[in-house]
Amino acid sequence: MALRIEKTFQVSQPIEKVWSLLSDPAKVASCVPGAQITEKIDEKTYKGSISVKVGPSLTDYKGEVQILRLDPQNHEIEIQGKGQDVRGRGSASMTMTGRLATLTDGATQVTSISEVNVVGILAQMGSRVITEVSNIMFDKFSQNFQARLQQPVAQPAAANDATAGASTPTSSASSPQPIEGGSIAWQAFKQVFSRWLQALTRLFSGRSA
Amino acid sequence: MQQTTPEVGGMGHSIKRKEDLRFIQGKGNYVDDVHLPDMVYGHMVRSPYAHARLKSINTEKAKALPGVLAVITGEDLAKANLAWMPTLYFDKQMVLATGKVLFQSQEVAFVVAEDRYTAADAAELVEVEYEELPVLVDPHKATDPSSPILREDREEKSNHIFHWEVGDKAATDKAFQDAAVRADVHAVFQRCHPAPLETCGCVADFNRATGRITIYLTSQAPHAHRTLFALVGGIPENNIRVVSPDIGGGFGNKVPIYPGYVCAVVASLTLGRPVKWIETRSENLQSTGFARDYHMTAELAADRDGKIQALRVKTLADHGAFNAAAQPTKFPAGLFSICTGAYDYPNAFCEVDGVYTNKAPGGIAYRCSFRVTEAAYLIERVVDVLAQELKIDPVELRQKNFIRPDKFPYQSPLGWSFDSGNYQAAMDLALQKAGYGELRKEQEEKRKKGELMGIGVSSFVEIVGAGPAHTFDIAGIKMFDSAEIRVHPTGKAICRMGTKSQGQGHETTYAQIVAQELGIPAADVTVEEGDTDTAPYGLGTYASRSTPVSGAATAVAARKIRDKAKKIAAHLLECSEEDLEWEPGKFFVKGAPSKAKTIQDIAFAAYTNMPEGMEAGLEAVDYYDPPNLTFPFGTYICVVDIDKGTGEVKVRKFVAVDDCGNVINPMIVDGQIHGGLTEGLAIAFMQQIDYDESGNVQGGSFMDYLVPTAVETPHWETDKTCTPSPHHPLGAKGVGESPNVGSPAAFVNAVVDALSHLGVRHIDMPITPWKVWSVLKEKGVVS
Numbered sequence: 001m002a003l004r005i006e007k008t009f010q011v012s013q014p015i016e017k018v019w020s021l022l023s024d025p026a027k028v029a030s031c032v033p034g035a036q037i038t039e040k041i042d043e044k045t046y047k048g049s050i051s052v053k054v055g056p057s058l059t060d061y062k063g064e065v066q067i068l069r070l071d072p073q074n075h076e077i078e079i080q081g082k083g084q085d086v087r088g089r090g091s092a093s094m095t096m097t098g099r100l101a102t103l104t105d106g107a108t109q110v111t112s113i114s115e116v117n118v119v120g121i122l123a124q125m126g127s128r129v130i131t132e133v134s135n136i137m138f139d140k141f142s143q144n145f146q147a148r149l150q151q152p153v154a155q156p157a158a159a160n161d162a163t164a165g166a167s168t169p170t171s172s173a174s175s176p177q178p179i180e181g182g183s184i185a186w187q188a189f190k191q192v193f194s195r196w197l198q199a200l201t202r203l204f205s206g207r208s209a
Numbered sequence: 210m211q212q213t214t215p216e217v218g219g220m221g222h223s224i225k226r227k228e229d230l231r232f233i234q235g236k237g238n239y240v241d242d243v244h245l246p247d248m249v250y251g252h253m254v255r256s257p258y259a260h261a262r263l264k265s266i267n268t269e270k271a272k273a274l275p276g277v278l279a280v281i282t283g284e285d286l287a288k289a290n291l292a293w294m295p296t297l298y299f300d301k302q303m304v305l306a307t308g309k310v311l312f313q314s315q316e317v318a319f320v321v322a323e324d325r326y327t328a329a330d331a332a333e334l335v336e337v338e339y340e341e342l343p344v345l346v347d348p349h350k351a352t353d354p355s356s357p358i359l360r361e362d363r364e365e366k367s368n369h370i371f372h373w374e375v376g377d378k379a380a381t382d383k384a385f386q387d388a389a390v391r392a393d394v395h396a397v398f399q400r401c402h403p404a405p406l407e408t409c410g411c412v413a414d415f416n417r418a419t420g421r422i423t424i425y426l427t428s429q430a431p432h433a434h435r436t437l438f439a440l441v442g443g444i445p446e447n448n449i450r451v452v453s454p455d456i457g458g459g460f461g462n463k464v465p466i467y468p469g470y471v472c473a474v475v476a477s478l479t480l481g482r483p484v485k486w487i488e489t490r491s492e493n494l495q496s497t498g499f500a501r502d503y504h505m506t507a508e509l510a511a512d513r514d515g516k517i518q519a520l521r522v523k524t525l526a527d528h529g530a531f532n533a534a535a536q537p538t539k540f541p542a543g544l545f546s547i548c549t550g551a552y553d554y555p556n557a558f559c560e561v562d563g564v565y566t567n568k569a570p571g572g573i574a575y576r577c578s579f580r581v582t583e584a585a586y587l588i589e590r591v592v593d594v595l596a597q598e599l600k601i602d603p604v605e606l607r608q609k610n611f612i613r614p615d616k617f618p619y620q621s622p623l624g625w626s627f628d629s630g631n632y633q634a635a636m637d638l639a640l641q642k643a644g645y646g647e648l649r650k651e652q653e654e655k656r657k658k659g660e661l662m663g664i665g666v667s668s669f670v671e672i673v674g675a676g677p678a679h680t681f682d683i684a685g686i687k688m689f690d691s692a693e694i695r696v697h698p699t700g701k702a703i704c705r706m707g708t709k710s711q712g713q714g715h716e717t718t719y720a721q722i723v724a725q726e727l728g729i730p731a732a733d734v735t736v737e738e739g740d741t742d743t744a745p746y747g748l749g750t751y752a753s754r755s756t757p758v759s760g761a762a763t764a765v766a767a768r769k770i771r772d773k774a775k776k777i778a779a780h781l782l783e784c785s786e787e788d789l790e791w792e793p794g795k796f797f798v799k800g801a802p803s804k805a806k807t808i809q810d811i812a813f814a815a816y817t818n819m820p821e822g823m824e825a826g827l828e829a830v831d832y833y834d835p836p837n838l839t840f841p842f843g844t845y846i847c848v849v850d851i852d853k854g855t856g857e858v859k860v861r862k863f864v865a866v867d868d869c870g871n872v873i874n875p876m877i878v879d880g881q882i883h884g885g886l887t888e889g890l891a892i893a894f895m896q897q898i899d900y901d902e903s904g905n906v907q908g909g910s911f912m913d914y915l916v917p918t919a920v921e922t923p924h925w926e927t928d929k930t931c932t933p934s935p936h937h938p939l940g941a942k943g944v945g946e947s948p949n950v951g952s953p954a955a956f957v958n959a960v961v962d963a964l965s966h967l968g969v970r971h972i973d974m975p976i977t978p979w980k981v982w983s984v985l986k987e988k989g990v991v992s
Contacts, residue, residue, distance in 0.1 A: 001901045088337035090257035119341070120257030123905035124313075124491075126913055 001123040005114045005134050009142045010107050013149050015100050018108045019075050021149060022098050025065050028079075031144035033137055037065070044070075050083065052122065054133055059122050060086045068095070075100035090120015110145070112138075132191045210725075210871065210940070213793045218732065219725030220939065223876035227732075228455075228716045237455040241487050243412045243425045249278060251473050251486035252328035254318035254335045255496070256310035259346070259567040259904020260357065261339035263309055263317070271320055271334040276327040278480060280335060281319040281472060283307035291475065293362075294441050297465060297684055298541070300370075301362075302531035302570055304468045309342065311359055311530035312569050313906050314495035319472035321484060344567050344904040348504060348527035351564035359530060359565045368565040370532050373541045376558035376623050384519035384556040388510030392595035397973045398583045398953075400502040400527070400568070400898040402494050402908070403575045404916060405711070407457025409497055410487035411470045413477035422477065423450045426470060428739075429459040429709055430749025433686060435741045437466055442474065453739035459711035460888075461573035464535040464751050465498050495909040498535070499568075499898055500575030502527040503583040507548070507591040510556075515599050517610045519556035520622075522548055522587065526563040526572070534572030535751070536579045537681045537688065543579025544838075546623040547672045550588035551632045551842060552610040557622040567904045576885060576949040578673040578752035585669040589954030593666075593961065594970055603958070604645065607668050608633065618837075618935075625672060627840045628942075631868070634930045636668055639844035639866040642928060648848060656966060661851035663963025666844065669951035673943040674757025674839040683748060689834045690754065691745035692762035694723060694770060696827040698816040700809030701733040704766075707747010708759040709739045713945055714877045715755060719763050721873050722939065726767030727774075728794025728808050745830055753841070753943035756873065757934075762833035764938040769829035773815070777827075778806045780820040839934045839942040843867040845955040851963050853991055856982025858894065858960055860923040865952070868930045870942035875929075878944050882927050885948025891917045892949075893956035897975050964988070 011018055021027050025046055026037040032050065039047035044067040051060045063083025070077055082093040096114040103109055118130060213219030231237055268280040283305035286292040293301045306317045318335050322328035343357045350356050351368040358366050385391065412425040422444060428434050431451040439446035456463065473486040488497070503524055510519040526542065528534060536543040542561035549557050574580070592610075596603040611632040612619050619627040640646075648664050655662045675681045681688040691707040704719055720734035738744055747759060771791065778796035779786045782804055789796045797805035806814075815827035848862040865882055872878050895915040898908040908914040933940030953974065960976050961969055967988040972980060985991045 001903060001905050001907075084339075085257070086336075087333060088257065088335075088339060091341065117903065119259075119903045119905060120313075123901065123903065124495075124907070124909045126907060 001118050001127060001130065003116045003118070003127055003130060003134070005116060005131070005138070006112070007138050008109060008111045010103065010109050011146050011149055012107045014106065015075060015102045015108045017149065018100055018110065019072065021145070022100065022110070023070060023072070023077055025067060025079060027148070029065070031141050031148055033140045033144070052133065054122060054125055054129060057121050059089050061092055062086055085120065090118065090122055092116065092118045092122070211793050213725055213728065217724050217728055217730050217793060219721055219793060220871060220873050221875065222721065223874055224717060224721065224731055226714045226717045226877065227720065228710070228714065239407055239455050239457055240410045240412060240425050240427050243454070243485070245412065245414055245483040248412065248483040248485055249321055249323055249480065250325040250328045251469070251476060251484055252320045252322070252325070252332045253316050253469055253472070253492065254320065254332045254337065255492070256306065256313060256315040256317050256339070258310055258339055258341055259313045259900070260342040260344045260359070261310050262342060263306055264338040264340055266318060267336040268318065270336065271331040274327065274331045274334060276323040277320065277331045278323065279321040279476060280331070281305065281321070281475060283317070286475065289475070291442070291471065294466065294471060296531055296533040296570070298532050298534045298536060300532035302533055304471045308361070310339070312567050313904055314492065314569065314909070315530070316468040316496070319476065321476045321480065344902070346566060346568070346900050346902060346904055348525050348564050348566050351566060359567065370528060370563035370565060371541045372560065372562050374558070374560035375546045377556060378558045381519045381521050381556040381558035385508065385510045385521060388518055389513045390511045390595070390598060391508060392511070392591060392598040393506065393508040394591045394594045394971050395506045396587060396590050396971060398501040398503045398505065398586055399974055400499050401575065401892050401896045402499050402898050402914065403458070403460030403462040403573070404494060404914060405458030405460055405462050408488040408490060408493040409463060409467055409469065410485070411473050412483055412485045413473040414483040415477040415481060417481045421448045421450065422474065423452060424470070424474065425452045425454060427456055427463045428453045428749070429456070429461070429463045429711060429751050431709055431739055431741050432707055432744070432746045433683060433748055434466060436686065437684070438474065451741045453709045456709065456711035459751070460576045461500060461535065461751055462498050462575070463711065464573055464749070465533055465571070467497055491910045494898065494914055495906045496569050498533065498571035498573035499529070500571065500573055500577070501583060502572070503580070505583065505587050507587045509591050509595045511595055511599070515601055515606050515609050517552055517554040517595070519554060520549055520588070522559040524561045526561055527566050527568065528563050528572050529566060529568040529570040531570035532563065532572070533570035535574060535683070537675060537683055538685065539680060540579065543574065543581070544672050545580040545584045547581055547625065547670065548584035548588050549621050549623055550585070550592070551607070551612060551630070551668045551670045552592070553612040553616065553619070554610065555622060559623060568900060574752055576888060576946045578671060578675065578946060581671055581673070581946070582950045582953070585671070585950045586954045589667045589669060590957060590971065593958045597965055597970060603666050604636070604640065607666065608636065626837060627670070628837055628934050628936060629932050630670065630840060630842055631930065631932045632668055632842060635842060635866045635868050636844045638928055638930055639846050639864050642866070642926060643846040643848070643862065643864040645846065661853060661963045663849045663851070663959040663961070665847040665849070665955045665957065665959025665962055667951050667955035667958060668842070668844045669947070669954070670840055670842045671753070671947055671950050672838050672840055673753035673946065674835055675752050675754055676838055677836060678834045686748060687834070688748050688754070688758070689832050690747040690758035690762055691830065691832045692719070692759055692766045693745045693830040694763070694766045694828060696727070696729070696770060696812045696815070698813050700729060700812040702729055703735045703737060704763060705737050705744040706759045706763070707745055708750040708755040710750060713750065713755065713881065714874065718756070718873045718877060719760070722760055722763045723767055725793065726764055727771060745832070753946045756941050756943045757839045757937060758833055758835055760873070760941060761835060761938050762831040765833055766829040766831035769831065770827055773827060774808060774811045776823065777811045777814050777819060781806050781810065781814055781818070836936045839870065839937060841867070841869045841942040841944060841947050843947055843951055845951050847955040847959040849959040849963055851960070851981060853985060856978035856980070856985060858976060858978070858981060860890065860956070862926070863923055863955070864926045864928070865948060866928045866930060867944060867947050868932050869944035869947065870933045870937065871931065871940035872929070873939070873941060879927055881945045882948045883925050885946065886925050886952050887917050887922050889949050889952030890922065890956065891915065893953045893974050894976050
């Protein structure tokens with residue numbers, strides 16, 4: 001199932017500071033709920049994992065993240081991620097383009113365009129569930145991203161970006177940012193169900209009369 | 210036919226369904242209600258991919274979980290030569306995958322544990338490594354050179370399964386060349402699923418001491434399944450007992466043998482304990498027999514005045530990963546050639562190509578006699594398109610082309626002999642009940658005001674009751690069916706049949722046939738089906754065949770009993786047989802009605818005072834080979850209103866006039882029609898098992914695959930005409946499927962009719978509000 005997800009948010013930080021965060025996959029990963037970078041293979045390739053729990057279905061994707069394009073002049077980054085669930089429940093791949101722009105007030109606008117392809121149990125939930133899950137994950141990500149920008153540079157708080165510059169796995173930094181799968185799933189389902197119920201009510205209103 | 214009293218309850222009485230006494234009290238006994246000592250539970254591990262190579266399966270962690278007894282993989286089955294099993298249609302399918310998987314949710318491993326929860330947990334621990342392969346979803350691309358070849362096991366390296374054609378191609382092509390008017394439609398009858406309330410499942414109970422295995426099975430055809438288990442599993446058939454207890458809806462879904470059954474049997478043979486396996490709802494929707502998925506083109510050639518001259522049909526059939534269609538051996542596209550419909554014209558040609566795709570296998574007859582639904586939908590759709598082309602009323606066009614009553618038995622251009630029919634009579638009654646003329650006037654008024662209202666007509670013909678042994682068999686077994694009646698000394702009786710009710714009310718209707726033929730009150734007749742140790746051999750219940758075949762067998766067996774009863778009566782009344790006359794329930798001496806012996810007197814005498822030289826007892830069995838199929842028909846009229854803002858279609862009125870010949874129980878017939886119409890409504894407006902481009906199922910739960918409830922269901926107005934079958938002993942035809950066969954076209958025709966003035970010729974099912982709204986937008990009705 002292929003989805004295109006486009007998101008924009010603003011941060012009150014200068015563009016170069018935002019870029020230093022966005023251009024580092026390990027740091028970006030630390031902001032993604034449930035995600036972590038486990039190994040740096042080379043300057044552009046990393047190994048990582050992400051857990052997504054939707055309802056009763058927990059999917060643990062393990063795979064690679066690759067920087068396809070890094071354009072500091074235009075503040076654009078293109079990343080490709082591919083992973084398979086460790087228990088054989090399916091696979092997912094994503095190509096994300098991140099772009100920064102300075103706004104008139106000196107703040108920075110972050111735009112991301114993601115093409116996501118999901119195969120397997122998760123994909124059966126249908127695009128409305130996956131889109132909701134993505135929305136919630138992205139909201140969480142943008143919160144984390146902004147919080148991260150507020151942090152002093154040296155603070156090693158986000159343990160799961162320890163791979164930046166190192167090729168050793170960060171398993172010592174276990175349970176980096178738990179996915180809070182339960183709440184994500186619950187929120188997603190709440191949103192989907194309420195829409196679904198509304199649709200159903202509209203669809204069949206008057207029919208029972 | 211002689212009338213029986215309401216107390217006797219023979220043909221034509223709306224007696225209450227005997228089985229409902231236990232169903233409405235929650236006392237039914239379904240497969241999942243079977244609990245045996247030491248019973249353990251199975252759970253299936255399934256593929257998340259539609260097409261992938263199996264690189265490895267690691268079962269260690271699953272086996273280590275406390276309570277897990279076994280994890281069976283395809284490799285394990287391969288050692289016993291059971292990794293593959295034959296399908297019902299000249300193909301084979303994987304029981305558990307070896308090498309690669311071919312559809313999402315395909316069976317990969319079977320976990321057995323002490324309880325159901327442990328089995329499900331352990332299934333999560335089975336580690337399967339896959340390598341994804343390119344996926345083939347679109348059947349139109351199946352034979353593209355760029356598409357992957359799915360079935361590496363087959364000698365023929367192609368995704369093409371079969372080509373089948375019937376009719377006179379040359380004459381049909383000529384008729385098209387000469388035709389004044391042509392009309393065509395490309396219609397997809399989407400993949401749908403019967404979704405019975407009870408999912409599939411079984412309990413396999415192998416007794417090591419006796420060497421016998423009892424299989425409690427959600428089976429519409431227990432005897433055929435017993436034979437297949439014997440042939441495939443190599444178990445002596447006398448050591449297999451298949452029991453189909455109460456079945457919570459089948460609709461064709463419970464005709465095939467599924468991998469879960471085989472795995473449960475293998476596990477029970479291995480462990481020596483009863484093994485229960487019950488599907489979840491999603492497993493049922495995603496992996497078991499789907500229906501339809503016919504991509505059809507129909508063309509009609511006609512004279513300027515609307516007289517049809519020829520029909521040409523070309524169809525692509527998507528069979529999924531394995532050809533598991535459940536249909537008679539000689540008919541790769543089932544009885545699709547009934548597609549000429551209720552109309553009389555000389556030329557027709559029909560061709561069907563079947564292909565493989567990365568989807569679940571199936572092609573079962575969902576409340577349908579083997580592709581009859583697809584056929585009826587297609588002809589009723591294209592006739593409407595022709596009416597639009599000719600700018601004449603669709604009712605008038607139908608009437609102009611109906612096969613006239615004096616033409617029966619009618620030889621159709623595609624080779625069927627229609628037994629009887631009076632299509633005009635059913636149409637007239639439907640028109641009158643619906644107030645057709647008024648409706649057309651109302652529609653005209655509404656159109657002036659910009660409101661959207663449509664009237665859809667469907668005059669369908671069915672072909673059911675398979676079937677005559679010279680043409681019909683399933684996997685080699687002829688499609689006869691059977692009945693055995695035993696009358697007890699006190700005049701009560703038990704009957705057993707080769708069929709199996711899944712909600713059709715057999716326990717009532719067969720008893721009524723016995724009541725009709727012998728005069729024993731239906732209340733005194735016990736009907737028992739589904740236990741292969743006790744019931745006579747038969748091919749089961751599907752394709753509306755129970756009344757046409759086993760119902761006939763019941764009547765014939767009862768008449769054999771009556772023949773013997775007459776001899777006993779003559780003995781008791783000390784007269785000759787020729788002096789006796791029958792009325793339901795007794796023989797009496799001609800001209801002296803008081804000199805009579807009731808069937809109860811006779812039954813008692815059959816065990817206590819039989820004539821010298823006569824065998825004791827009063828029983829008979831009949832294996833009935835029908836001389837022809839039966840051809841029920843009817844006219845349905847549907848009225849819809851469309852909300853322009855939302856695209857929502859509201860069914861305002863639905864009139865269903867059915868003709869199924871002589872009726873056994875009018876209330877049950879009504880109930881069958883209500884159910885079938887509701888399923889037809891769901892297919893027309895709500896249901897589809899869809900796949901995305903990666904082969905992910907997009908209709909794999911009740912979130913996406915919508916089932917109508919009372920809220921969505923409109924009021925159904927039913928009525929009937931009666932044109933008995935000339936060859937059936939009771940003049941009956943079968944009815945369970947008519948409403949599902951005839952209604953989709955009525956719904957779609959109504960929606961298209963509402964939009965016809967905008968130039969709309971066709972909309973594919975399911976007609977969702979979004980689809981209608983998109984059409985309205987495209988036509989500029991809404992912005």
